[in-house]
Amino acid sequence: MKIDVEHVARLARLGLTETEKKLFGEQLSAILDYADNLKKLDTESVPPTSHAVAMSNVYREDKVIPCADVEPIMANAPDEANHMFRVPRIIE
Amino acid sequence: MTVSSVELTRAALERIKQVEDRVKAYVTVDEAGALAQAAEADRRLKAKENVTPLTGLPIAVKDNMCTKGLRTTCSSKILADYLPPYDATVVTKLKAAGAVILGKTNLDEFAMGSSTENSAFQATRNPWDTGTVPGGSSGGSAAAVAAGEAVMATGSDTGGSIRQPASFCGVVGLKPTYGRVSRYGLVAFASSLDQIGPLTKDVTGAAQMLNVIAGHDPLDSTSADRPVPDYTRALVNDVKKLKIGLVRELMGDGISPEVKAAVKKAADALAGLGAELVEVSLPSLEYAIATYYLIAPAEASSNLARFDGVKYGHRNKEAKDLLTMYYETRREGFGPEVKRRIMIGTYALSAGYYDAYYLKALKVRTLIKRDFEKAFERCDVLVSPTSPTVAFRVGEKAADPLAMYLSDIATIPVNLAGLPALSLPCGFSGRLPIGLQMIGRAFAEETLLRAAFTYEQNTAWHQQSAPL
Numbered sequence: 001m002k003i004d005v006e007h008v009a010r011l012a013r014l015g016l017t018e019t020e021k022k023l024f025g026e027q028l029s030a031i032l033d034y035a036d037n038l039k040k041l042d043t044e045s046v047p048p049t050s051h052a053v054a055m056s057n058v059y060r061e062d063k064v065i066p067c068a069d070v071e072p073i074m075a076n077a078p079d080e081a082n083h084m085f086r087v088p089r090i091i092e
Numbered sequence: 093m094t095v096s097s098v099e100l101t102r103a104a105l106e107r108i109k110q111v112e113d114r115v116k117a118y119v120t121v122d123e124a125g126a127l128a129q130a131a132e133a134d135r136r137l138k139a140k141e142n143v144t145p146l147t148g149l150p151i152a153v154k155d156n157m158c159t160k161g162l163r164t165t166c167s168s169k170i171l172a173d174y175l176p177p178y179d180a181t182v183v184t185k186l187k188a189a190g191a192v193i194l195g196k197t198n199l200d201e202f203a204m205g206s207s208t209e210n211s212a213f214q215a216t217r218n219p220w221d222t223g224t225v226p227g228g229s230s231g232g233s234a235a236a237v238a239a240g241e242a243v244m245a246t247g248s249d250t251g252g253s254i255r256q257p258a259s260f261c262g263v264v265g266l267k268p269t270y271g272r273v274s275r276y277g278l279v280a281f282a283s284s285l286d287q288i289g290p291l292t293k294d295v296t297g298a299a300q301m302l303n304v305i306a307g308h309d310p311l312d313s314t315s316a317d318r319p320v321p322d323y324t325r326a327l328v329n330d331v332k333k334l335k336i337g338l339v340r341e342l343m344g345d346g347i348s349p350e351v352k353a354a355v356k357k358a359a360d361a362l363a364g365l366g367a368e369l370v371e372v373s374l375p376s377l378e379y380a381i382a383t384y385y386l387i388a389p390a391e392a393s394s395n396l397a398r399f400d401g402v403k404y405g406h407r408n409k410e411a412k413d414l415l416t417m418y419y420e421t422r423r424e425g426f427g428p429e430v431k432r433r434i435m436i437g438t439y440a441l442s443a444g445y446y447d448a449y450y451l452k453a454l455k456v457r458t459l460i461k462r463d464f465e466k467a468f469e470r471c472d473v474l475v476s477p478t479s480p481t482v483a484f485r486v487g488e489k490a491a492d493p494l495a496m497y498l499s500d501i502a503t504i505p506v507n508l509a510g511l512p513a514l515s516l517p518c519g520f521s522g523r524l525p526i527g528l529q530m531i532g533r534a535f536a537e538e539t540l541l542r543a544a545f546t547y548e549q550n551t552a553w554h555q556q557s558a559p560l
């Protein structure tokens with residue numbers, strides 16, 4: 001199994017060094033070859049399980065509750081101004 | 093003679109000072125906070141105010157559970173300085189019960205690993221032999237309990253991260269049924285598999301901590317809305333009328349002879365105590381690792397998208413545009429195992445491969461779940477080794493991720509099926525502990541605790557202490 005490491009890394013917004021690209025290329029191929037074992041099983045009529053314990057929608061009252069304090073939240077921000085998160089320029 | 097919480101907490105802090113340079117179980121020790129909580133616990137004990145079995149006990153919390161104002165790192169560079177603005181629900185409940193939080197324990201970065209070598213800060217060592225790993229990802233919690241650096245600790249278990257380190261470190265580790273304990277404030281790894289549970293010296297401690305942390309939480313919509321029994325009432329020394337199934341596929345060639353012999357002996361001991369012992373087969377088990385290593389990374393790749401350098405955590409400051417900032421922040425912040433899993437998960441979810449990998453894995457998950465349902469038509473409890481081997485050497489599997497994944501064969505299927513399971517000591521290979529896994533029906537933690545308690549009361553493994 002050959003995978004396009006650079007394409008997958010771009011999708012994941014993950015910067016990789018050249019060494020990592022090569023290493024992950026080999027390791028991911030080995031892991032996915034192992035995962036190909038699943039193809040031996042006939043699952044045509046088997047429904048998927050996304051949660052082990054069956055659950056339906058959970059509802060709660062639409063009630064206004066106090067928000068957490070803003071200061072300790074913003075104190076974790078890498079860059080902030082006036083209680084807003086600042087990021088590098090997006091629009092030219 | 094009674095010991096005060098302040099005395100007990102001082103003793104634990106003293107023990108941490110003595111052994112921590114060899115064990116490296118903690119990422120953060122909160123001495124001042126712990127002593128303040130201990131003084132408050134002593135006041136409560138004296139006033140007989142809302143006293144629980146945990147009031148005044150010095151405990152440790154795995155560092156992927158949020159503690160308000162106390163650094164929570166997930167053993168990752170990307171969260172190295174993160175100060176949560178809130179407590180995880182388990183932390184709120186433990187504090188309300190009067191437990192004293194000594195500090196935060198080391199883990200494989202974002203709970204991804206089986207050795208606690210994947211921490212960005214330090215590799216925790218096994219107190220029984222510091223040349224070996226403590227298991228993972230809750231290796232810091234298991235090692236802290238085994239080394240006497242905490243009376244008990246919390247862990248989280250996505251594919252065995254409570255049970256396997258419990259096995260390696262000779263302590264009791266319980267993964268409750270999916271939904272039994274709230275995940276609010278647990279930094280998410282794989283949301284359909286993650287579950288919080290106790291690591292303790294004995295089965296009684298596990299029941300006591302479960303009493304505190306179990307229950308419905310409106311802040312976690314996947315937590316189960318059903319009553320919480322008093323789990324300590326399940327601590328009965330009696331396995332008569334229990335039907336126990338030994339899992340054939342987990343007693344085969346891949347299991348080391350010493351582990352196999354100890355588990356067989358434990359199963360026979362349970363039979364000797366009156367349980368009916370049968371052999372059961374879980375034929376889809378051989379597909380569990382491949383299934384897990386598609387589903388868990390897929391969920392992780394989505395959950396870890398939030399670490400983008402915008403709202404909290406590390407940010408690359410040099411980047412001039414947003415996209416470069418994302419790439420560089422995540423390149424610098426995540427370690428190799430986390431990157432590897434984000435890559436596998438992203439691939440498994442990407443256009444053209446979703447059906448072949450992710451959807452296929454979800455279907456095989458159904459087959460694995462059905463195998464367990466069938467086994468539990470005949471049995472009340474299933475037993476197996478927790479891990480195919482005892483603790484391995486530091487560095488032994490670090491270079492081969494697939495070999496590390498394969499060592500999770502006995503624990504992973506349980507998370508895929510959402511069932512409760514625990515590991516408890518059942519022998520030694522040389523000086524390293526061997527763990528017995530017991531698996532129960534969904535929400536049948538009481539049966540599990542009863543079987544484990546009976547085994548423990550009739551053996552002496554749990555009375556041994558790590559020679560530090």
